[in-house]
Amino acid sequence: MSNKLAFFAAALLLGGCATQQDAKPRSASASTSSRDRVAEPWTGDPFPSTYHAYPGVPTLVTNVTIYDGEGGRIDGGSVLFADGKISALGKTVAAPAGATVIDGTGKWVTPGVIDVHSHLGVYASPSVKALSDGNEMTSPTTPEVWAEHSVWPQDPGFSRALANGGVTTLQILPGSANLMGGRSVTLKNVYARTTQAMKFPGAPYGFKMACGENPKRVYGDKGRAPSTRMGNIAVDRATWQQAVEYKRRWDKYEKDGGDAPSRDLGMDTLAGVLDGKILVHNHCYRADEMANVIDMAKEFGYHVTAFHHGVEAYKIADLLKASDVCAVVWADWYGFKMESYDGIPENLAILQKTGTCAMIHSDDENGIQRLNQEVAKALAAGRRAGIVIPDEVAWEWLSYNPAKALGIADRTGSLKPGKMADVVLWNGNPLSVYTRPDKVWIDGALLYDAHDPKRRPVSDFELGQPGEGDVK
Template identity: 45%
Template structure:
């Protein structure tokens, strides 16, 4: 099994990225319009509510009107006919958000036929889009949902310096990524530096080194800067995507482990009046917390991932906490169909490591690492990530303290609709791939 896991890790953690194209493309149907039903009300009553926007509220209510949160507070009442869920003894959090997933593009089973996350034919593929490979039958989706996750950023792998476009998806049943998109969410553009691009491309072409990686990216950015599609010729989708990223319309999600490389990338993008939205796998971000805070770049980290590559060598379990106490926006990511099922436990481990190191922080800080802060990384912070009036009603009801290993998600709502309810008996699989296989 360890060998299979290593292969998986190579697929995701190590190699992640893709490129942008102007959207929408004509062939793509818009997400289905919500059916015109009478507005439904939902009252989740009497739970401990971690809003991710302030202190935990004891015995509080969350009132949902249609797709949005109407109110959060005590002694709330819905109109007659509102569905009421008694949540006494339960905990309520925003739906969890994983800002770095390869679900659907490196789906299960993890076979060559399914490996669609790295268009490694060229170190620059800004025009390709993760959603064009996304397989909505990935059995990992329903397991992530059962872990209380409601939104994921699906990114291409990191084989390329610019790997392509990532897409924010809601974990709702759908027949293609188009039906799962967080409507209005900005496109993300995945970039990578460090070991992966030079390992993947260095054998047969370039880059062979970190200096080559930076020089090639600088050249590509200079070429794309200020690009506008010609009126009399087809547009160049690769340059258009890079230009959109430099203008800030596409969010730059930059895979980068080492502190020196992050500083180098910040300096490079400054030359183009741009900056990354976040560094992902930023295991050495804790070494440059003041610089990241000043630049306004988020750090997306693991609680305790180590050992695969040399550039992971200085990862520390207190990294998230060190960043948090120095004012950096921290998000935890899974990069794994296994760990996405337990984002809450990852936050608990990262919090515990910070407390063990003597840092001052608490559960109300750590819950933001898997809700509000990844929402910002995705550029959807005005709609997702906290339980506040006006936000989308994406929420998870937990059987107890979400930072306990014994706690499980009991119910999950996305835009006010119940998309998961834990049952005592195993349910039939949702993915077509698994259907029937458990019976025989």
């Protein structure tokens, strides 16, 4: 079998079986309106009949240190998963008949890493103009575009994030040139021929917004609004007002009948946000601008799920907590432009101490491969400042809190019985710079094994390229 045929065979098996955990068909019910239907996951799945749990052999990993993703730790523990789900974990877990038993002495087990801010697939590698599909920079508001329609499943970044970083789920966002950049999509990090086969079953859509320097620079330099921060808010408010009126017309039609209003794809997305079905992920650096956006959200009746980058989130940690808004931040990436100037490495630790929903993110095809190390840096900075957070609690920044921000914490993000078996076995302490994934399972399917060349994935785009070797 040729290299490329082998890759596509794996994609058929894993994309078809491993990604569709007990999901239900994504068709709308008969009572769902034509407008509401667009807030549901895209219905173009190529293999709707393959929605079932991965029928793998039960796997028991023993003698490991477990971080359960929700702040719990088990030393010398075991975790069992079968049929794509976590079955049990604890000090003593019996192996069922026929189970694969892995002795993990000296190793750690965690939930898979979840990156809530990635552009893999839409700004794919190699970084050439032909693969730059992440930002529709033709208008300051483009709510009608969907990131999934740009995602290239063969982006080599996906396999690198899996093998080097233990990333099992990621949100792909449009870029931040626009005030309203369009819909995001949540993917499971599995091999597939189509984006639809990678999609996390039943995950809500996100909506990318941006404030600050990017939109005012991009459009101000074109001699059009917005060119200032007040222009940013003005354009946003005018667009939200249109959305409120659009939703009102549809609500009236759904209640009273009559002639259906004209459909508008961008307004459909904004109406989905106003209905609470689409989650807002807002690029924002400065504390004052985050506060302005929270006020705007209250004015028009929507909720901001998370501020991304959040370099100054520590300044308003109490406001974020009171507003039920998550902060998505870096460990120490700041100072590269004026709005990111006032960052501090203690940001994450302060947010955690305040009780704010907080997490790490990459926004980078290289950074996504070492998010565990980024958390280690943030953890160390907090401890130097006297904010002592246990390692197992800090793992919430990598799995459970991101799952909450994506609306999927009931299915993944922690090692709890009944949740998806998205599991990483690390070859040492996962907060050490020397540690790498030993094995990675998604929905119980072994997708990466450092000891098996057949489980060291590469994109089929790279197969046969210099340095990639031959897949036997």
